[in-house]
Amino acid sequence: MAGCGRGHETIWKAGGMETKPHVVVVGGGLSGLTAAHRLIETGSRVTVLESAPRPGGKLHSSPVAGVPVDSGAESILTRRPEALELVADLGLGDRLTHPAPAPARLYSRGALRDFPSGHLMGVPGGLTALARSGVLSWTGTLRAARDLVWPATTIHADVPVATYIGVRMGSEVVDRLVEPMLGGVYAGRADRLSLEAALPQIVPAARTRRSLMAAVREIKEEQAAKARDAAPGPVFATLRGGLATLIDALVDRVTAAGGAVETSTPVRELRRDGAGWRIVAGPPGAERAVAADAVVLACPAPEAARLLRVEVPEAARELERIGYASMAVITLAYRARDFAAPPKGSGFLVPALEGRTIKAVTFSSVKWPWLAEALRAAHPDEETVLVRCSIGRVGEEETLQHSDEELAALAVADLADICGIGRPPVEQRVTRWQAGLPQYTVGHEARIARARTAVAAHPGLALCGAAYDGVGIPACVASATEAARTLTTVLTERVAHGAGPALSD
Ligand SMILES: Cc1cc2nc3c(=O)[nH]c(=O)nc-3n(C[C@H](O)[C@H](O)[C@H](O)COP(=O)(O)OP(=O)(O)OC[C@H]3O[C@@H](n4cnc5c(N)ncnc54)[C@H](O)[C@@H]3O)c2cc1C
Incomplete structure (x- = not known):
């Protein structure tokens, strides 16, 4: 041969x-x-x-309210080229579409609030924006401010995210800002996830800079300057018809x-x-x-x-x-008229210490205009809102022991309370992701x-x-x-x- x-x-x-x-x-x-x-x-x-x-x-879709809706991954980060190159290579470039410019919010201290502007994975880049956001208590904000005056915290080896951020800015920043972001990406906990793997942009700053807040501000300014030069467009994308x-x-x-x-x-x-x-x-x-x-x-x-x-x-x-975290995605179709007020933003994250079942909510038909269009075509006489709720972080397996009906009911109850939705959804789908996300x-x-x-x-x-x-x-x-x-x-x-x-x- x-x-x-x-x-x-x-x-x-x-x-x-x-x-x-x-x-x-x-x-x-x-x-x-x-x-x-x-x-x-x-x-x-x-x-x-x-x-x-x-x-x-983890990519799958099925119909909800008559339109195909992703039940697993739904969006692609466009700041890296690999997925977009694959999309182009497969001849799907003309189906690429972007989210509406409606930022995600945070449910903190009993209310929906905007994220402090200039944050990086929840780590604040400025004290004024942090104080204005109302996300933290006054004592939490004052504790975060210590970062600006404290001597440097030197780290030599990999540490949990919560250790470094907690030392610099206090536990409220970790619990109310950073952990909800990590919960969204990894379904993970800040006291276990690796700083090197989960927040790689922060590691060089952690090794060389005194103030973390000042370092975040610099990183964000660099990112903004690059974005101005390259005019790179929206940060996320999906495919019409669903990412699946x-x-x-x-x-x-x-x-x-x-x-x-x-x-x-x-x-x-x-x-x-x-x-x-x-x-x-x-x-x-x-x-x-x-x-x-x-x-x-x-x-x-x-x-x-x-x-x-x-x-x-x-x-x-x-x-x-x-290790892996398991989770569930609950997709709910509501009549728009059952909302007390139209949803603001593309959704919101919920810190674990708020004691809610849901950890993240996406107003899918607000976030993705293609989906809103498809819903209008399917329901010309009744405006329909699709809401995607995520449940389950690592260590919360007990919640997932509930039946599908119970899980959906828990999500519906949280939503009714937080968003003022007067009536139950007209359709619901529960998708379980056993061992859904690896823990870094x-x-x-x-x-x-x-x-x-x-x-x-x-x-x-x-x-x-x-x-x-x-x-x-x-x-x-x-x-x-x-x-x-x-x-x-x-x-x-x-x-x-x-x-x-x-x-x-
Ligand atoms: C709910 C959810 C939402 C997400 N949202 C996003 C998002 O919006 N954007 C984003 O970028 N990422 C997102 N992710 C992450 C991303 O979707 C996944 O990390 C990615 O799809 C994983 O792809 P994979 O092929 O590596 O693994 P998998 O999708 O897990 O595929 C591995 C496959 O191996 C098969 N398998 C296992 N054992 C065997 C065996 N012994 N023999 C044969 N086959 C086997 C499994 O059945 C599975 O199909 C999300 C993840 C989840 C769970």
Whole structure:
């Protein structure tokens, strides 16, 4: 058998017939499907094995009030290029759309309030704005002001977010401003999340500056200057028809190029087999062995750890330590006339210490004009408002023990109280995300680096997904693209050395 590399393509010649290297991707969420798409582009034959009955993982949508509404991820950060490049690459650029300019607010000390202007992930950048916002008590505001006069707090190693911010600005800033933001992104707690991983912009300032507030102001001014120069447009985007349509487009692209996406096919075992891998996958009673030249593990960290336990135990030990938070998303359709006043802003966050069940609320049809348009078309005679409520932070699993009806009732009661909605919703949907978001706790980056080093000793194996370099969609796309690039390099080198493909499965 002789091999030859052809530009981006990697082709093996077996007995005169050309075969492509076979890569198995474990997990058909956004990361796995992106990796599959990239691997096909560079000449591999790809099989995606997905345990659930549908692909997409945390991206999914279903109809509420007659329109498709995302029940998982709904928006893309546009300040990183990777997700937008994928959207363009899939020919979806004309469906890209942005939120209305209505900032999110905060429910603090019993009222809805604006965030203090100039904050960075909740960390205030100025005392006047903080005092005016009314988010903190007077004693909390005075405590935050100490940051301006106190000597520097030196940090050498990674620490919990709450430790550094708390020392500088006090617990009210942590509890009422920073934790609600972290609750939104990670469903995590400030006393456990890593400063390095969750607030990387702040770390250099924490190492060199005396006042955190002054450092935040400088970072924000730099960001604003960059934004003025680059005129970058809105910070977030989605796709008309729902962000989950990105998954449909990826599956179409992968399968049209000859790739396979097999659902209801959990991967159970991963073993080395010569230069390649042997995978056992399938529902109970219908397992089969699949041979692969290379494998991408694009499943959540606990599953990746389980699959690596025999062949790469060092990596498994690191990945086992990544915990997950479960949550629920309650989508409610209301008649606009049942609101005491039209919703102000795109939604609001609720600090845990307010004692409410809901932690975040999005007025989806206010935030996303495309959704409002779709609702008007579906209900020309009755203005409908869609509201998305998130419930569940790490450590709040008890709340999620309630039935769907009870969870929806709790969300409805909080909303009625906070927003003055006089009547129950006309439709509701409850979506549960068991182990929905990985927790980037203290030491996360070092943990991931050790896992990656262990995996790198096994060429033909790569990790990607939300557990590694960021939970957001651009970070997932980036980690998938990097995994595909790493494997393409390995496969191309193997071909150059005359190796052959995996035996067919
Ligand atoms: C409710 C919610 C809202 C979010 N909102 C946003 C947002 O608005 N913007 C944003 O940027 N990010 C958001 N995120 C984060 C983002 O959606 C996720 O981090 C990202 O989609 C993860 O993609 P993934 O492919 O890495 O993992 P997943 O989507 O978890 O996919 C992994 C897949 O692996 C499969 N799998 C697991 N074990 C096996 C096995 N043994 N064999 C085969 N398959 C297996 C799973 O079934 C799953 O489909 C949100 C997350 C949640 C939960």
